[in-house]
Structures are given as structure tokens and as C-alpha cells.
Amino acid sequence: MFVDGCFWHYCDEHAHLPKANAALWREKLLANRRRDAANTAVLQSEGWRVVRVWEHDDVREAADSIELELARWTSIVGR
Numbered sequence: 001m002f003v004d005g006c007f008w009h010y011c012d013e014h015a016h017l018p019k020a021n022a023a024l025w026r027e028k029l030l031a032n033r034r035r036d037a038a039n040t041a042v043l044q045s046e047g048w049r050v051v052r053v054w055e056h057d058d059v060r061e062a063a064d065s066i067e068l069e070l071a072r073w074t075s076i077v078g079r
């Protein structure tokens, strides 16, 4: 489970670039997003179940999505 911060993970809703060196920041933050996607893909290819929520997500909805994923997993492994 990952909780992605809106700034460092360049959230579409709250992304804002510092005024100084905006182009460099944009490239850095986009690279962070690409790395997030690559890390998710690697983990999933290794059989991990990945849940990503945003810092801005409603806490209850985030907890519900995690609980749902755990319930799915539990039904798969037969506990």
C-alpha cells in the first residue's frame, strides 16, 4: 500500500510547480510518476497486490478500498 503525496507524486488535481526552475521541477515530478508506475508494474508482476491512494483522498474511502482489496485477497487464498 502506498500513500502518494500530492506534490512529490504530481497529483493531477493539486499539482503545482515551484516558480523557480519550473521546467526542472516538472521533469523531476513526472519522473517520479513514471517511477511509481514502473514500481507498481514490477510489484504486480511479482504477485504483489498494490493499492495506491492519494494524500488528498478521503480517509474513509481510502480505508474502504484497502479493506476491499484485503477481502478480495482473503477470498482468493481461502481464509
Ligand SMILES: [Zn+2]
Pocket (backbone or CB within 6 Å): 006, 011, 012, 013, 014, 015, 054, 055, 056
Ligand atoms: Zn492531490
